[in-house]
Amino acid sequence: MSHAQQPILDPALAPPFPQAALPMLRDxxxxxNVAHATDxxxxxxxxxxxxxxxxxxxxxxxxxxRDEALENLGGYLEQFETRCxxxxxxxxxxxxxxxxRVIVLGILQEENASEVIKIKTMTSxxxxxxxxxxxxxxxxxxxxxxEIILQLGELExxxxxxxxxxxxxxxxREIFARTMGLDNLSDDPQALTAAARNYLRRKFLEVPTAISxxxxxxxxxxxxxxxxxxxxxxxxxxxxxxxITLAGIEKVLPRYGDLEVMLQVLARSATGERMxxxxxxxxxxxxxxxxxxxxxxxxxxxxxxxxxxxxxxxTLRCIRCGACMNACPVYRQTGxxxxxxxxxxxxxxxxxxQLTGMKHAQTLPFASSLCGVCYEVCPVKxxxxxxxxxxxxxxTDQERGKAARFFDPMxxxxxxxNLLFSRAWxxxxxxxxxxxxxxxxxxxxxxxxSLPSIGAKWTQTRDLRGLPKQTFHAWWKQRKQxxx
Amino acid sequence: xxxxxxxxxxxxxxxxxxxxAVVALLERLGVELDFHPRQTCCGxxxxxxxxxxxxxxxxxxxxxxxxxAETVVIPSSSCVAMIRDQYTGxxxxxGNEQLRREFKALLPRVYELSExxxxxxxxxxxxxxxxxxxxxxxxxxxxRALHLGDRPFRLLAKVRGMELxxxxxxxxxxxxxxxxxxxxxxxxxAMLAVKLEDVxxxxxxxxxxxxxxxxxxxxxxxxxxxxxxxxxxxxQILASTEMAPAEVLG
Amino acid sequence: xxxxxxxRAKILKCLGAGHEAGGATPSQSCPRDYIRRGSLDAxxxxxxxxxxxxxxxxxxxxxxxDGLASEIATLLARSGRNSFVAxxxxxxxxxxxxxxxxxxxxxxxxxxxxxxxxxxGVLTACFCAIADSGTxxxxxxxxxxxxxxxxxxxxxxxxxRASQIVETLPEYxxxxxxxxxxxxxxxxxxxxxxxxxxxxxxxxGPRFLNVIVVKEQGMGSRE
Numbered sequence: 001m002s003h004a005q006q007p008i009l010d011p012a013l014a015p016p017f018p019q020a021a022l023p024m025l026r027d028x029x030x031x032x033n034v035a036h037a038t039d040x041x042x043x044x045x046x047x048x049x050x051x052x053x054x055x056x057x058x059x060x061x062x063x064x065x066r067d068e069a070l071e072n073l074g075g076y077l078e079q080f081e082t083r084c085x086x087x088x089x090x091x092x093x094x095x096x097x098x099x100x101r102v103i104v105l106g107i108l109q110e111e112n113a114s115e116v117i118k119i120k121t122m123t124s125x126x127x128x129x130x131x132x133x134x135x136x137x138x139x140x141x142x143x144x145x146x147e148i149i150l151q152l153g154e155l156e157x158x159x160x161x162x163x164x165x166x167x168x169x170x171x172x173r174e175i176f177a178r179t180m181g182l183d184n185l186s187d188d189p190q191a192l193t194a195a196a197r198n199y200l201r202r203k204f205l206e207v208p209t210a211i212s213x214x215x216x217x218x219x220x221x222x223x224x225x226x227x228x229x230x231x232x233x234x235x236x237x238x239x240x241x242x243x244i245t246l247a248g249i250e251k252v253l254p255r256y257g258d259l260e261v262m263l264q265v266l267a268r269s270a271t272g273e274r275m276x277x278x279x280x281x282x283x284x285x286x287x288x289x290x291x292x293x294x295x296x297x298x299x300x301x302x303x304x305x306x307x308x309x310x311x312x313x314x315t316l317r318c319i320r321c322g323a324c325m326n327a328c329p330v331y332r333q334t335g336x337x338x339x340x341x342x343x344x345x346x347x348x349x350x351x352x353x354q355l356t357g358m359k360h361a362q363t364l365p366f367a368s369s370l371c372g373v374c375y376e377v378c379p380v381k382x383x384x385x386x387x388x389x390x391x392x393x394x395x396t397d398q399e400r401g402k403a404a405r406f407f408d409p410m411x412x413x414x415x416x417x418n419l420l421f422s423r424a425w426x427x428x429x430x431x432x433x434x435x436x437x438x439x440x441x442x443x444x445x446x447x448x449x450s451l452p453s454i455g456a457k458w459t460q461t462r463d464l465r466g467l468p469k470q471t472f473h474a475w476w477k478q479r480k481q482x483x484x
Numbered sequence: 485x486x487x488x489x490x491x492x493x494x495x496x497x498x499x500x501x502x503x504x505a506v507v508a509l510l511e512r513l514g515v516e517l518d519f520h521p522r523q524t525c526c527g528x529x530x531x532x533x534x535x536x537x538x539x540x541x542x543x544x545x546x547x548x549x550x551x552x553a554e555t556v557v558i559p560s561s562s563c564v565a566m567i568r569d570q571y572t573g574x575x576x577x578x579g580n581e582q583l584r585r586e587f588k589a590l591l592p593r594v595y596e597l598s599e600x601x602x603x604x605x606x607x608x609x610x611x612x613x614x615x616x617x618x619x620x621x622x623x624x625x626x627x628r629a630l631h632l633g634d635r636p637f638r639l640l641a642k643v644r645g646m647e648l649x650x651x652x653x654x655x656x657x658x659x660x661x662x663x664x665x666x667x668x669x670x671x672x673x674a675m676l677a678v679k680l681e682d683v684x685x686x687x688x689x690x691x692x693x694x695x696x697x698x699x700x701x702x703x704x705x706x707x708x709x710x711x712x713x714x715x716x717x718x719x720q721i722l723a724s725t726e727m728a729p730a731e732v733l734g
Numbered sequence: 735x736x737x738x739x740x741x742r743a744k745i746l747k748c749l750g751a752g753h754e755a756g757g758a759t760p761s762q763s764c765p766r767d768y769i770r771r772g773s774l775d776a777x778x779x780x781x782x783x784x785x786x787x788x789x790x791x792x793x794x795x796x797x798x799x800d801g802l803a804s805e806i807a808t809l810l811a812r813s814g815r816n817s818f819v820a821x822x823x824x825x826x827x828x829x830x831x832x833x834x835x836x837x838x839x840x841x842x843x844x845x846x847x848x849x850x851x852x853x854x855g856v857l858t859a860c861f862c863a864i865a866d867s868g869t870x871x872x873x874x875x876x877x878x879x880x881x882x883x884x885x886x887x888x889x890x891x892x893x894x895r896a897s898q899i900v901e902t903l904p905e906y907x908x909x910x911x912x913x914x915x916x917x918x919x920x921x922x923x924x925x926x927x928x929x930x931x932x933x934x935x936x937x938x939g940p941r942f943l944n945v946i947v948v949k950e951q952g953m954g955s956r957e
Contacts, residue, residue, distance in 0.1 A: 143938075234939055461673040
């Protein structure tokens with residue numbers, strides 16, 4: 001990759017979005033890869049949405065089902081726990097990332113596990129599980145093709161469904177050839193995929209412990225559902241002796257039958273398919289079939305706090321389909337790493353800062369032009385623009401009281417502008433003053449080519465028309481007087 | 485038909501030509517226009533930058549100013565979107581019962597320009613003449629917040645002498661986004677570059693839209709790059725006739 | 735109190751009162767105005783299923799009930815494969831001669847994973863098929879087998895009766911009079927698009943899916 005530095009996907013440490021975005025914007029290969037990948041998925045999605053005459057009704061139903069789950073989340077979680085335990089599952093609760101890591105490592109140590117195979121789960125990336133396990137001497141084998149690419153290439157994910165979409169085939173070839181010792185490997189995706197298949201086969205058959213995430217937890221029966229394409233999920237969910245499933249508490253659905261809506265909207269939104277190749281559902285332990293030891297780790301890590309805010313609760317409806325980032329014109333140009341979080345794109349812009357209790361990732365809500373296409377494509381109708389605006393207000397309220405912000409041009413400017421808008425005569429006087437003040441920046445053709453301070457970010461790529469001599473209101477007044 | 489024109493703070497300051505065109509157009513269609521002299525801003529810039537209390541005070545002022553207006557016409561989709569989508573939340577949070585009632589009564593009387601022409605005046609052919617090659621950019625607020633649909637296209641289709649060239653990737657954001665254009669100026673510029681490629685590929689002489697916000701962003705880049713295209717607000721196209729062709733500032 | 739119990743109490747407290755122990759009543763409270771039932775007749779459903787399966791490069795054959803055994807034999811022979819595994823619950827007639835069969839669960843004995851891994855192919859029944867998405871649904875009953883059986887071998891032959899075909903996903907759920915503990919929904923062979931969005935078939939899981947649809951007598955516009 002052309003960046004000297006590894007992107008930091010820890011919101012507590014990541015640089016502000018504008019700063020993180022700049023090197024991405026200069027990476028033309030990245031922009032090309034992202035544009036290509038998102039165009040492909042979007043085209044597939046669009047075709048399938050067009051053929052689904054009840055798409056809007058499905059979206060509405062999906063949103064209602066998720067809201068129903070969130071409304072009574074405590075009850076449904078308890079119901080899930082009871083049913084899962086009745087079928088031989090062990091249910092753990094983790095208030096935060098640290099607790100979850102301790103629980104997972106604890107189970108692995110009880111099992112004397114020196115290796116673990118993993119199905120891709122962004123939740124495990126959220127809690128930074130892999131480094132924690134590696135540090136304790138547990139070797140982690142990612143089994144999703146994208147995750148293998150990232151793991152072997154020591155790269156960071158940039159998308160929640162297609163995490164390696166920023167990597168092209170020759171980059172993958174280089175990584176596999178180097179780490180798997182395959183000098184004659186071609187860059188044909190078929191060959192690369194076959195290399196991954198061979199690399200993992202023995203691991204699937206031999207490693208007795210697996211970690212998965214969950215797409216859905218079914219309260220009614222205590223079942224867990226995992227949606228995938230490659231089959232590595234089925235391997236990890238079926239072959240080992242012990243399975244640990246890590247799931248955010250918001251993953252709950254009330255009923256088994258709710259899947260008839262959720263599966264229809266998820267596959268179309270995530271990968272542009274009517275149904276993804278494999279969906280697996282299991283309930284606790286089934287004697288003779290699959291892992292005989294099954295643990296679920298229910299993770300809060302900021303979710304219950306998000307739920308308490310009326311406008312923001314809908315953030316938790318998210319089913320991690322990635323449609324928002326595929327459609328987002330900002331993501332198209334910057335990719336996922338600029339967001340400084342394992343959750344990029346529009347959902348990341350609202351989820352990440354909220355998971356930190358608004359203490360970090362405060363530039364993310366501003367990293368949007370509010371175009372609204374994310375809301376348009378979201379299968380569970382999360383009004384992302386509405387939440388972005390609300391989070392901006394929360395950040396501003398936090399910041400504006402600080403002494404340092406008093407003379408910040410943006411904050412000062414906004415307070416002054418408000419004063420000017422409060423009285424027409426003040427506004428008019430300001431317009432007049434501005435025109436005079438900008439005269440020195442206005443060239444003979446009536447345009448401004450360069451401005452200081454915040455204005456410089458405008459004029460770095462755009463001219464600005466110089467303020468016309470007569471405002472509209474002055475013209476109207478003059479016309480009115482002339483007609484008398 | 486009487487209507488009150490809310491010109492918007494940025495049109496008043498930067499695009500009085502658009503305002504003049506709106507007046508010429510609507511008066512030609514028989515509308516008796518008035519202009520409230522104390523109008524300033526709808527509060528969108530403050531609302532979208534997180535200055536909610538300030539946005540509220542401007543919103544309140546807007547509602548008070550126009551509570552007796554028969555109809556309010558606004559040549560800017562983003563300002564109408566602000567009023568339709570955000571005023572309720574602001575008034576629920578910071579306002580009182582009376583203000584909420586006043587706003588509820590006012591809301592159905594607020595129109596974006598193309599909505600006013602097509603829905604209220606039932607005027608799709610406004611008698612315009614603009615003999616140029618033009619491409620239309622669908623501003624995000626007009627497209628997704630106001631659901632303007634085919635109104636702009638129906639209006640443009642009736643403009644005599646004009647050749648309308650479709651814009652590739654019509655629904656993709658131009659990258660303006662209000663203060664986003666400076667707070668995230670680099671990303672805004674990248675989105676602008678991509679959008680401009682599509683706009684320039686049409687070979688049109690003018691790029692038009694219903695929002696001068698998008699147009700000053702696109703037009704500002706065209707001017708900087710000595711591109712062979714200019715921007716013009718749709719009101720100015722619709723106001724243009726053989727006798728009084730559109731004024732296009734340099 | 736153990737750490738996880740403390741966390742549990744803390745989380746449930748934050749999620750607030752308004753939940754009862756044991757969870758909410760599982761009533762269908764959300765309005766269901768999306769399409770639940772399809773509009774195709776039996777022939778239409780079959781045709782659609784075949785179309786969707788073939789889009790995934792699955793091989794599909796049809797036969798009458800008395801032609802099943804020979805159709806199976808033909809497909810097995812054509813596969814060029816020799817050793818097959820089947821769950822103990824499949825009808826004996828399905829176990830065509832001329833190939834090596836390993837039966838899983840016979841007399842209570844389960845095959846070892848390595849044994850299954852060495853098989854070239856697997857034969858199972860299924861619970862139902864969904865025409866709309868070309869999905870085969872396995873509930874892993876006696877005739878469908880443990881999950882590992884339809885996972886490890888590279889070639890999977892699934893036998894289904896035409897009456898097991900539904901059009902829409904909601905119709906499948908309507909057929910679940912009992913909610914299954916284990917389900918696998920298979921919609922085509924495994925695939926990935928992780929490298930430049932180029933769809934590649936067959937990462938893990940069977941790369942070759944074959945389906946025989948048994949058309950029963952008097953198949954008309956029933957249902």
